[in-house]
Amino acid sequence: MKKTLALILGLTLTAGLLSGCVSTRETDSTDADGSGAETTGGVVNVYNWGEYIDESVLTDFEKATGIKVNYQMYDSNETMYSKVAGGGAEYDVVIPSDYMIARMIEEDMLEPLNFDNIPNFADIDPNLLNPAYDPENLYSVPYMWGLLGVIYNKTMVDEEDLGSWDLMWNEKYADDILMFDNSRDAIGIGLKRLGYSYNTTDETQIKEAVDLLIEQKPLVQAYVMDEVFGKMEGGNAAVGTYYYGDYLTMAENNPDLGFYIPEEGTNTYVDAMCILKGAKNKANAEAFINYMCSTEAGLKNCEEIWYSTPLMSVREELDPEIANDPYAYPDEEIMAKCESYAGLPQNILDLYDSEWTRLKSAT
Structure with a gap:
């Protein structure tokens, strides 16, 4: 992952x-x-x-x-x-x-x-x-x-802002937010914030999720994959989203980092x-x-x-x-908030590609 x-x-x-x-x-x-x-x-x-x-x-x-x-x-x-x-x-x-x-x-x-x-x-x-x-x-x-969740710097993020995917859209942290640089994860987060399934084939819902990502774009410092390590470990961003196993590696290098599972739900992979x-x-x-x-x-x-x-x-x-780590080996309560990705039909994969292009080209 x-x-x-x-x-x-x-x-x-x-x-x-x-x-x-x-x-x-x-x-x-x-x-x-x-x-x-x-x-x-x-x-x-x-x-x-x-x-x-x-x-x-x-x-x-x-x-x-x-x-x-x-x-x-x-x-x-x-x-x-x-x-x-x-x-x-x-x-x-x-x-x-x-x-x-x-x-x-x-x-x-x-x-x-x-x-x-x-x-x-x-x-x-x-x-x-x-x-x-x-x-x-x-x-x-x-x-x-493992699980996907939100990683945040405890010295930069206010405690009352935690708990939801909303943190990734909070204007308070403009230019300090890191977002996934791949369509399935990024659009999936938008879908979850809207209360939809990761695996929806409803084209209107998918486009709505991308509209949400376009709304978020001015707040995003960078779209990242593994670059998230250096940025979060170095205190160069306040908020990011990545996998719990990688969070543990980051936290070992920067104890100021915290992690939570968003209340709207997340991905287990x-x-x-x-x-x-x-x-x-x-x-x-x-x-x-x-x-x-x-x-x-x-x-x-x-x-x-x-x-x-x-x-x-x-x-x-x-x-x-x-x-016994509840995020490494979650119980039924946590797993109830999680959804796995499923394969999508080709027309939806094509839509993801075109919508991802729409996001990246948005100004």
Whole structure:
């Protein structure tokens, strides 16, 4: 769903990004960590969100299996989709969000999984199985999940202004508000503020939400994705909206930051591992997915990136303060305020594109 792209260029895993290549690393083909993982060799090409993994897990996987990981990163579902759909690069594993998985299934872009090769799937939280975006669980394995909310600087925002999406439209914080730079999330926030569903196909409601965003535009300092990290951590904005796992990272660097779930409701999302149609390294891709679902790898990833784990064994290993965090692992009361994205028909996707252009060109 999402970490700072500015940091990506510094990662040793992505030395090839600037030239359009993926990075590879030489490893031993022995079971170096004693995990018992089968040594198969070959490669696996992985396309994931930026800063969305513990780097050491990739090295561990390579040592355990002898499979080299070619690893590249993106900053949004739409970026990933455009690159994959355009046929400009060959990947085996991609990790889209729920609504994008639904679209890719509809467009026959994903390969059905052989779960005999993914035995660790048995550890997935039953509440995340057979989701609306993949009803028969044929194409995806949950990687991380979480909630969207409002992040604010407690030294800059008055306490009485908290609780609603209205804060993102409050003129008191003009030029100190950060808004999503992608159509699904931004328009979704407008829809929620109006009391509508994220998944409405009512064209009038969608246009009304964009009208609301156009009204907000003069107050917005910047439309951002991962740039939100530097701005909120540095105290350069008062209000933003992003994912709870990323908020925890930001708050670690700036304790003045706070977070809340808007009373009108918000998004709960799942990012899941999938294999692209016609992947050349399908067996290696399934080995990678299975390894990501091991307790060891899952715990490392969870403790590194702060997102909520779908693995039951990992949650049992977490520090109780984290495992009982009401926003990381919300109860039914909080979940009742949440709605997942669903796939939308093509005419509505086209409308999102044209309405997003209308917003961006508005003066």
